[in-house]
Amino acid sequence: MRYFEDFHPGEVFDCGSRVVTKEEIITFAKQFDPQSFHVDEAAAARSHFGGLVASGWHSGSIAMGMVATALLLDSSCMGSPGMERLRWLKPLRGGETVNVKFRILESELSKTRPDRGKLKVSLELYDKAGNLLMDAIATQFYGLRPK
Amino acid sequence: MRYFEDFHPGEVFDCGSRVVTKEEIITFAKQFDPQSFHVDEAAAARSHFGGLVASGWHSGSIAMGMVATALLLDSSCMGSPGMERLRWLKPLRGGETVNVKFRILESELSKTRPDRGKLKVSLELYDKAGNLLMDAIATQFYGLRPK
Numbered sequence: 001m002r003y004f005e006d007f008h009p010g011e012v013f014d015c016g017s018r019v020v021t022k023e024e025i026i027t028f029a030k031q032f033d034p035q036s037f038h039v040d041e042a043a044a045a046r047s048h049f050g051g052l053v054a055s056g057w058h059s060g061s062i063a064m065g066m067v068a069t070a071l072l073l074d075s076s077c078m079g080s081p082g083m084e085r086l087r088w089l090k091p092l093r094g095g096e097t098v099n100v101k102f103r104i105l106e107s108e109l110s111k112t113r114p115d116r117g118k119l120k121v122s123l124e125l126y127d128k129a130g131n132l133l134m135d136a137i138a139t140q141f142y143g144l145r146p147k
Numbered sequence: 148m149r150y151f152e153d154f155h156p157g158e159v160f161d162c163g164s165r166v167v168t169k170e171e172i173i174t175f176a177k178q179f180d181p182q183s184f185h186v187d188e189a190a191a192a193r194s195h196f197g198g199l200v201a202s203g204w205h206s207g208s209i210a211m212g213m214v215a216t217a218l219l220l221d222s223s224c225m226g227s228p229g230m231e232r233l234r235w236l237k238p239l240r241g242g243e244t245v246n247v248k249f250r251i252l253e254s255e256l257s258k259t260r261p262d263r264g265k266l267k268v269s270l271e272l273y274d275k276a277g278n279l280l281m282d283a284i285a286t287q288f289y290g291l292r293p294k
Contacts, residue, residue, distance in 0.1 A: 032208035033215050035224060048225055056227060057211050061179040061204040068180050077182060078195055080203060082234040088227060 002075040004117035004142035007104045015070035015100040017128075020054065020062060022094025028058040053091035059134045060086070063125045066100040076143035078116060086136040090127070097128040105137070109144075116141050149222040151264035151289035154251050162217035162247040164275075167201065167209060169241025175205040200238035206281045207233070210272045213247040223290030225263060233283040237274070244275040252284065256291075263288045 022041075029038030033055035036043035044052040054062075092098065106120035118141055125134040169188075176185030180202035183190035191199040201209075239245065253267035265288055272281040 028208075032212040034212070035215055035219055035226075037226070053226075055208075055211070057204065057208040061175075061202075061208065064202070064204050065179040065181070068182055072182055079182075079184070079200075080235060082232070082236075083230065085229070085231060086233065087229040 002071070003145035004076065004107075004109075004119070005145050006075075007107060007119055007142065009104050009107055011104045013067075013071055013102040015066040015102055017097055017099040018066065019097050020092060020094065022052060025052060025054045025058065025092075025094050028061070029055045033057055049091055051093060053093055056086075056088045056134070059088065059092045059125055060123075060136065062092075062098065063100045063123050063134065063136075066098075067102045067123060070100075071102060076145075078141040078143060080138050080140045083136050083138040084120075086134070088134050090131055090133045092125070092127075092133050098133070099126045099128070100124065101126065110141070114144075116143050118142075149218070150292035151223065151254070151256075151266070152292050153222075154254060154266055154289065156251050156254055158251045160214075160218055160249040162213045162249055164244055164246040165213065166244050167239060167241065169199060172199060172201045172205065172239075172241050175208070176202045179204055196238055198240060200240055203233075203235045203281070206235065206239045206272055207270075207283065209245065210247045210270050210281065210283075213245075214249045214270060217247075218249060223292075225288040225290060227285050227287045230283050230285040231267075233281070235281050237278055237280045239272070239274075239280050245280070246273045246275070247271065248273065257288070261291075263290055265289075 026039050037047045037049045038055045041052050101124040103122040109117045121138055123136045127133055173186050184194040184196045185202045188199050248271045250269040256264045268285055270283045
């Protein structure tokens, strides 16, 4: 079990890789972001994207899921008050194998809550060739190791 | 059909309301953010949240879907390069009726692409009592009205 004290600025956690299918891109987008370039292959081919691309909320959710499974479920993570920046740099297309990295940027004890600390982290989604598709700089709270 | 020129700073679009159920919170989180306070009612009740709360990625995806359906599907929206800030201010819990507002903050023609313009927008998720649960300041590109 990893607590606040167990994360250190500069650490990078590799959260593994997985294939994202065209079918799951369409399924997500039909529910949460039904713009034509996310749900309709023919319309997407005619768009400036030149083909179907994942909703940015889907890319972020995929990255979140991989960090949660690889790292957060066995940690004292207490959630996040927000992100100070998110970039969608390159589109995510069906059939891509994505890799997620989780980078610790800053660490600080809470000034108001003695039971927790605050991490600034970078959530990064890469394609198989190593291109950065998305990154997000977020704050997260973690419980301190029990005394 | 709404083009870049049809959006003006200061405009606020009400994108409607809908109920978010506990079941959909759990279904989303099992796939994308299986932290215990998003998927396990008993564990969530013991957590600092005091009950089950939606993944922040789910809140954002719900808001995105409501803006897309209410507004973007009938617009020249070309997607987003990112967000400069996102805040999860209050947790979203099952049974809540959420309302989404979409606010135009800034409008600027693209300096490099003569076919499009750039909007800075605020995507806002409220509960039934009118409390702001989440907001995100994003950039979006829109096609110009054809000459």
